[in-house]
Amino acid sequence: MHLKRAIISAASPILMAASALPGPDPITRIDEALQNVTTLTRPGRVGYATVWDGNKAVQCRRMPDRTFRCEAAGASMQPSLEAVVTPPRLQAAARLGWSPDPSFGNQVQTFPADMPTGTVARHIADLLTAAYEADLSGLETRTAWVADEPCPPRSGRSQNLAGLVSAAPIQSPYVVRACAYAPEAPAPRADTRDELLAQYGGTVAAELQRLRINASRRVFVVLDAGIGYIQCAPNPPRAIYCEAQSAQSWPALAAVLTPERLARLRAAGFAEPGRSPNHWRDYPLDEWSDAAIASSLLTTLRDAYGYAGATRLRIATE
Numbered sequence: 001m002h003l004k005r006a007i008i009s010a011a012s013p014i015l016m017a018a019s020a021l022p023g024p025d026p027i028t029r030i031d032e033a034l035q036n037v038t039t040l041t042r043p044g045r046v047g048y049a050t051v052w053d054g055n056k057a058v059q060c061r062r063m064p065d066r067t068f069r070c071e072a073a074g075a076s077m078q079p080s081l082e083a084v085v086t087p088p089r090l091q092a093a094a095r096l097g098w099s100p101d102p103s104f105g106n107q108v109q110t111f112p113a114d115m116p117t118g119t120v121a122r123h124i125a126d127l128l129t130a131a132y133e134a135d136l137s138g139l140e141t142r143t144a145w146v147a148d149e150p151c152p153p154r155s156g157r158s159q160n161l162a163g164l165v166s167a168a169p170i171q172s173p174y175v176v177r178a179c180a181y182a183p184e185a186p187a188p189r190a191d192t193r194d195e196l197l198a199q200y201g202g203t204v205a206a207e208l209q210r211l212r213i214n215a216s217r218r219v220f221v222v223l224d225a226g227i228g229y230i231q232c233a234p235n236p237p238r239a240i241y242c243e244a245q246s247a248q249s250w251p252a253l254a255a256v257l258t259p260e261r262l263a264r265l266r267a268a269g270f271a272e273p274g275r276s277p278n279h280w281r282d283y284p285l286d287e288w289s290d291a292a293i294a295s296s297l298l299t300t301l302r303d304a305y306g307y308a309g310a311t312r313l314r315i316a317t318e
Helices: 002-020 026-039 079-083 087-095 117-130 169-174 193-213 251-255 259-267 290-305
Strands: 045-053 056-062 068-072 099-101 106-111 140-147 221-224 229-234 239-244 279-284 314-317
Touching: 026 045, 026 056, 026 117, 026 140, 045 117, 056 117, 068 117, 087 117, 106 117, 193 221, 193 229, 193 239, 193 290, 193 314, 221 290, 229 290, 239 290, 259 290
Parallel strands: none
Antiparallel strands: 045 056, 045 140, 056 068, 068 106, 099 106, 221 229, 221 314, 229 239, 239 279
């Protein structure tokens, strides 16, 4: 025991001195990552070398023909890069041999099989400097091995290193498992009540019809506007019960549900929280058609919550 302590004590100055030494320069670190995925092979898995400064990232893998295919993150999957990869910088990337890949909106380049990894590393550093204005002094690197499959998992839109291959467990709920990604089209604005009803009225009415037909089952529908929701379920024998989200259940709504908008909720027939944490009301089915309830709910989302279709209405069910 005393001998172990003596060895550790004697080694400590050496370890401290080593940790204080400056690390290799950025190009050397990129080169080492590329060498690692070249020399270390694992059956059934593919090695990826990733280098990044924030979300300004490049990822490379050795292809079966020994070429290096590298992808640089783009704004399609990482919107925060829109201010970075401007048209002039994309032109700079093109001059360096990188071209857009429509599959995930990244910039790609394939380097010859006989090109030294050190040369590939310099190409990557040139791209990060010219097109991304990355801070090479703070560059991070990693290597990882992912199952060899045609469409490996990629970090989902707006996640860290979005659009690049990742099998990290923390990313699993958000990964894209496809060979290409198409951003969801922006929802058309509904500047008037009639436009909102034209856009969603038929779908919401059909969901309410489903509740009515299946009133004996545990069914529900949620109309989520992003800035508040309304949820409904059957209230047997002949009513639809609906709740409109309150500031008591989500405090951030206090800035949305102003006294004027709360008055609109009252005018739409929604009672104060108490029976539930939310505002609530019944729609008797002998007085309200499915279409009329849909119109009432969408109008309430517009008048009380300020929803005008800027984000797509999310409809969730059981």
